[in-house]
């Protein structure tokens with residue numbers, strides 16, 4: 001169990017804020033990666049505190065920079081960096097623990113809180129709120145051009161979700177949806193081209209024929225079946 005760095009009280013599950021003393025605890029990068037504060041300040045601004053973000057080097061595969069607010073411990077990732085960090089931090093997940101995933105999604109803090117749109121630390125345009133991987137339950141702030149902002153504690157929750165097989169489940173569902181879409185498209189294509197899928201080459205006598213010979217048809221059908 002994680003404990004508050006200020007008063008040593010146990011932290012509530014899935015939260016980085018101590019209920020006793022109110023301190024914000026740095027849970028996101030603890031035990032995941034060592035980091036060095038590379039440049040003390042960057043050009044980028046914390047959307048909550050309005051102060052410059054720090055640049056951290058996580059030292060993955062050489063250099064791996066992310067940005068963090070020293071006050072609220074929010075993190076900013078350039079496009080693709082969050083996914084890369086998640087892949088580096090959690091791998092070898094082969095099973096899906098649905099109970100654990102459901103519990104993680106249910107226990108998201110901040111449910112029912114007023115929704116706040118934040119400014120991108122780079123361009124200042126209001127970011128979109130996106131449920132990461134559609135079903136993680138972690139709502140992140142995203143600027144399509146510049147990256148993703150995570151509140152303190154959200155990275156840890158995403159990693160817990162991935163460890164429980166959440167990402168695996170997401171990919172499996174997406175794969176199934178793609179296959180279903182392809183199946184539907186094939187069905188439509190064969191319908192549009194007018195080529196019936198089964199009775200190829202066999203045409204029923206047109207109604208303008210004075211009479212059709214049932215025997216001929218049966219011979220034709222059975223002839224084909226027993227060929």
Ligand SMILES: [Zn+2]
Pocket residue numbers: 004005006007008009018019020021022023
């Ligand atoms: Zn505390």
Ligand SMILES: [Zn+2]
Pocket residue numbers: 046047048049050069070071072073074
């Ligand atoms: Zn901040």
Ligand SMILES: [Zn+2]
Pocket residue numbers: 120121122123124125143144145146147
């Ligand atoms: Zn931006």
